Amino acid sequence: MISSQKLTRLFRYTANPQCIGVNRKRDMAKKTASTRKTTAKASSNKNTQGQESWGRRLRRGLFKLLVKTVLWASLVAILVGAGYLYYLDRNISKTFEGRRWSVPAQVYAQPLELFPGKRLTNSQLQEELARLGYRKTADLSAPGSYQPIPGGVNVHLRSFAFMEATRPSTRLQVMFVGRQIQRMNSSGKPLDLIRLEPAVIGSFFPSHGEDRVILAPDQVPDLLANGLKAVEDRTFDEHKGFSITGIARAALVNLRSGKRQQGGSTLTQQLVKSYFLTNERTIERKLRELAMAIILEMRFSKEDLLTAYINEIFLGQNGARAIHGFGLGAQYYFNKPLNELPPDQIATLISIIRGPSYYNPFRHPERTLQRRNRILDTFRDDGLISQDAHQRVIGKPLGVVDSPNSGGAYYPAFMDLVRMELRERYSAKDLRSQGLRIFTTLNPRTQENAQQAVSRTLKAIEQGRAPSQRDLQASTVVADTQTGEVLALVGGRRGRVDGFNRALNAQRPVGSVIKPLIVLTALENGYDWSSLVNDEEITLIPPNGEPWSPRNYDGKSRGELPIIKALALSLNLATVDLGNRVGIGTVQARFTDLLGYAAKNRYPSFFLGAEAMSPLRLLELYGNFASGGFRVSPKSVIAVLDEQGNALSHYPFALEQTIDPDVAMSLNQGLEIVMRRGTGRSSPYAKQGVAGKTGTSNDNRDSWFAGFDNSKLSVVWVGRDDNKPTGLTGSSGAMRIWNAMMREEGVDPLIILANENSVAIEYDTGLQATDKCADVVVLPITRPDTLPIKPGCNIKVGLGQRLRSIFGR
Amino acid sequence: MLGIETLPSALKALVTGQLSRRTSTLLVTFLLAGCVSTGGNVPVSDSGKPGPSGPTADDNADEPPQRVITPPRSSGAQTLLAQANNALDNQRPNTAIVLLERAIRIEPREASLWVRLSEVHLSQRDDVTAFQHARKAIALAGSNSNKAAAAWLQLAKVYEAQGKTREARQIRQRYSRARG
Known part of the structure; x- marks a missing residue:
């Protein structure tokens, strides 16, 4: 480097070339003197030279180190940043693609x-x-x-x-x-x-509770797409994921108002937040949101992003079910498909986005209405709707359904049954993402009736009870008698709330509803309705068990009586006597035939229903009777179709004959008498051609009823989750719910096919009689000619039968 | 599983001298209810088109007897039966099954629909389902001789498909004798 002195000198030399000779002489003299000075200085500096170069070296080394560190750090930062961006890109693309087409299976009613x-x-x-x-x-x-x-x-x-x-x-x-x-x-x-x-009754959304109805781009109404842009992101079509002007405008508004009034997020950023991020408000999250939004914009088209937003955005919460997307939102709030919504209802949905809780139309209708009207104004100002259209709708009420639970059908308990049946063929992932269409047997009207019957009857029963006695629960299952198809299933008193499904999973002692099984086995083994059994106190001592002394519900014993009366009055002692005569092994073998699994309780207490079953299992048992002798497994799925409508699986009627039709018919006649004359007689439908049986477990912990008419079989259970006594019998609890269901459904009277062996027998004695000489019931008897005649009854029979009636059976 | 011995008993007079007016009325009510549900007696052929009524038994045990299927009562089930027959004509048995099941949901106690469903399952070589549906038809037919005949003869066809020719022949013979 040339110093300033040297430059000055150089300039002087070149500027006045005539003076070079004079100057040179003078310079020579100066140089000689200077050389002398320098020599003297050099000798004096030799001592400090080593110290100065060390310091300089140190500084130079530190400087180099700093440069290197900065360079390396930058390199590492670039690499890490690139890696992170690559990770984000992969992650975002994968999730976006996955979620975009992850369509939960839609489930339809009949x-x-x-x-x-x-x-x-x-x-x-x-x-x-x-x-x-x-x-x-x-x-x-x-x-x-x-x-x-x-x-x-x-x-x-x-x-x-x-x-x-x-x-x-x-x-x-x-x-x-x-x-x-x-x-x-x-x-x-x-x-x-x-x-x-058919009504959509639910979908198989992921375990974290997000439900949605996926729309393709061509299914999105123009007004919704344009309205969203107008309200939420005016520069959506231009920006690359974020909008500086949007952020600045929001900041200005917020600054002026002194509170957070407006967000600067674009639709893409909102989508990112909904897909990947939490609600935390940190710089880091905001930066991540920004990076992700930019990546999404680079990767996908605007149409894809807008459609994803419309399918994804959170619009409310219904219990454990999160309402995502406008497709489901339309169903939830208006019970309509999205393409049928008028402008005001589209505006309502858009208004909810800003705060699904704050602008909840059910809880804050006024607030939501105000925002909806502002949005309608925006629609008009932007030319999305005409002035006339604006005038027509601006004064309309919100028009949402009456309550959060009435928008679209949602029956989580029935869905449990569907899920259970599909488990063998379809993975949970298939059900949550493949867009399957599942057609089921549910009858929405019957389901609604059953739910209301459960909730209203329990409320009525609990009226006037102490608070500690008000925790009653109930469940019910209704099926078609001939096909076994489940028409309704209620898992608890709050039918629309997803929770413990008592109809499928509560295992409770069934009490006396088991008794028809003992009678059936007896009828199949040489006994008749007129056969006499002993209703007398008894103590049984099983080989490896405690002595057991059953009692009747009223504590009384009635002596000898016919089977029909024992069943009608649900007498425990008579049933145990009959069971012992037939044999526990024989009865339990029939149990296995009719249900496909073995009973757990191998002791005679089984005769009185000391066997835990779920309501669904009990329905299956009674299905054998109600169908006229066929085992019809309760079934909820008819068919599964893929997204394109191709049938993946069809579940045909599955039945197997288990009981001779004549015997099944005979049993049903007996159960009809149970209703007409026995423990079911308090039902207003008892004499309208229905069959049924009540059941009560020990200490009134469980109240059961199983009943059927010509077309529907129902099982009802009432009890408490803590298994404490309810104070209810089968007829004062479960049967009341059945009554309430029948009130809405109506009775389709049982068809009792003709049987040539039907005979009138005296209800108290089982002797052949007529209603002129006795209180009779008409039932099929295997050998009517052997049946003794009640003395005094003028019945014309053959000599043999007359003699048998005189000299005993 | 029940054997073929459980042939339905012939309908005899139910209301005998022993029965009172009240109990007789009850049984007659039940019978009438059955009549309402099981419908009319307009016979149709296998193709679902109206056909002549006539004997339902086959006197020649070697030849499948001509069957006369009493149609369901409701127009809904009748329409579906016709559509199912049409689907079968067009080699779409799975659609026929779906349609017949719809018809049965409308009239679950109509034996002729179960017979037809059994036929379609048999044509699909599903003899287990065909057998049970034929059994169901027999149980539902009760005292209706036309329906019972069709149901029993369908069961005979299932037996034949299962190689149980002796059982099939027994049904045909019994059925022929029963028809006299």
Whole structure:
């Protein structure tokens, strides 16, 4: 480097070349003197030179180290950053792709079949339509609407892809006469058969409780897509994941107001937050959100991102079930498909995004309405809806369903049964992500009736009770008598709440509802309804057990009486006597035949129902009786289809004959008498052609009822989860719930097929008689000619029978 | 499992001199209820089209007897039966099964539907299901001789498919004798 002195000199030399000779002389003299000085200085500096170079070296070394460290740190930071970004990219892409097409299986109820002659009233059909979210309109211009007319109803059915074929959207007229459909027309032509689309009753969302109805981009209404952008992210189509102007605007608004009023997050950032992040407010999380949003924008199209947002965004909580996406939101809040929502309801859904709890339309309708109207204003100002449309809807109420639980059907207890049945063929992952469509046997009307019967009856029973006596629980299962298909299942008194499913999982002693099994075994082994048994005190001493002395419920014993009376009055002593005569092994072998598994209790207390069973198992046992002698396993799934509508599996009717039809019919006649004359007689339906049996376990801990008419078999249990006494018998607890169900369902009287051996016998003695000379019941008897005749009854029979009646049986 | 000995007993007079007016009324009510549920007597052929009524037994045990299936009562079930027959004609037995099951949900006690369902399962070589559905049809047919005949003869076909020719022949012979 050239010093400034040297530069000055150089300049001087070059600036005045004529002076070079004079200057050189002068310089020479100076140089000589300078050399002398330098020599002297050098000799004096030699002592400090080593010390100065060490310090300089140290500084230089430190400087180099610092540079190197910075360089290495930068390199490492770049590598780590790149790795992290790579990780984020992989993670985000994988999760996004996975979640985008992770469609929970949709589960459908049975559709309502309509045909001339069907027993259905006009109002019932309109109730069904309302349940499916059909709206009453004047013009029927859109699917999902109906219009009552004198004597009937016009309906514009939605299209639906059924198992066999897709039914297009159809206009239909249904006319009624009395309590049944008289005729149906479609496009002016008579129609023999059509069905409503089935209700969606649930889906298999992941264990963390997120439910959703996935929409494809072409299923998203334009107003929703544009409205979201207008309200939540005006620069969505331009930005790359974040918006500086948006952040600045939000900051300004928040600064002015002094509180957090507006967020600066783009839709992409909101999506990232919903997918990957928690609600914590830290710089780190915000930066991560930003990086992820940018990656998502680089990886996916705007349409993909908007669709994912619409399917993903959190819109509320219903118990353990999180409502995600506008598809499910529309169903939950309005009980309609998204494409049928008018502008005001779309605006309501958009208003919820900002704070699903704060803008909960059920809890804060006023607040939500205000925000909805502001959004409608935005729709109008942005030209998304016309001024006229704005005027039409701005004054409308929110229009959400009555309560959080009435928007769309949701039956978690029944879904447990579906899940149980599908477990063998489908993994949990398949059910949560493959978009399967599962068609089930559930009858929504029966299910609703059963749920209401349980909750209302328990409430009525508990009225006036001490608080400690109010923790009653109940469950019920209803099935078709002939096919075994489960029509309704209630797992607890709060039917819509996912919790312990007592219908499937509560194992409780069944008490006297087991007694028909002992009678059946007896009828199959040479006994008749008229056969006499002893209702007398007895003490049994099993080989390896404690002595056991059963008692009747009322503590009394009645001596000798016919089997029919013992069953009708549910007499314990007589049943134990009959069981002992038939043999515990024989009875339990039949138990295994009818249920497919062995009883756990091998002692005679089994005769009185000291055997724990779930309501579903008990339903299966009674299915053998109600079906006329066939084992019909309770079944909830009809078929499973893939997303494209291809059938993956079909579950046909499965039954196996287990009881001779004549014997089954005979048993059902006996159970009909139990209702008419025995422990079921307090039911208002006891004499309308129903069969049933009550049951009560020790200390009134469990109250049971199993009953059936021609078409439906029901089992009801009432008890407490802590297994404490309830103070209820089978008839004062469970049967009351059954009564409440039948009140809504109506009785379809039992069909008792003719039996040539039916005979009138005296109820108290089992002797052949007529109602002129005795209190009789009519039942099939294997050998009526051997039946003794009650003295005094004028019955014309052969000499042999007359003699037998005189000289004993 | 029950044997073929459990042939349905012929319907005899139920209301005898021993029975009172009240109990007789009760039984008649039950019988009438059965009539309402089991429907009319318009016979249809296997294809679901209306056919002539006539004897349901086959006098020649070597030839499958001509069956006359009494159709279900409701128009809904009838329509579905016709659609199922159509599906079968178009070689779509699985669709036929789905349609017949729908029909049975409408009229679960209609024996003729169970017979038809048994036939379709048998055509799919599912003789176990076909057997049980034929049994179900027999149990439901009760005293209706046409329906009982169709149900028993369907059971005979299932036996034949299972190689149980002796049981099948017994049914045909008994059935022929029963029809006289």
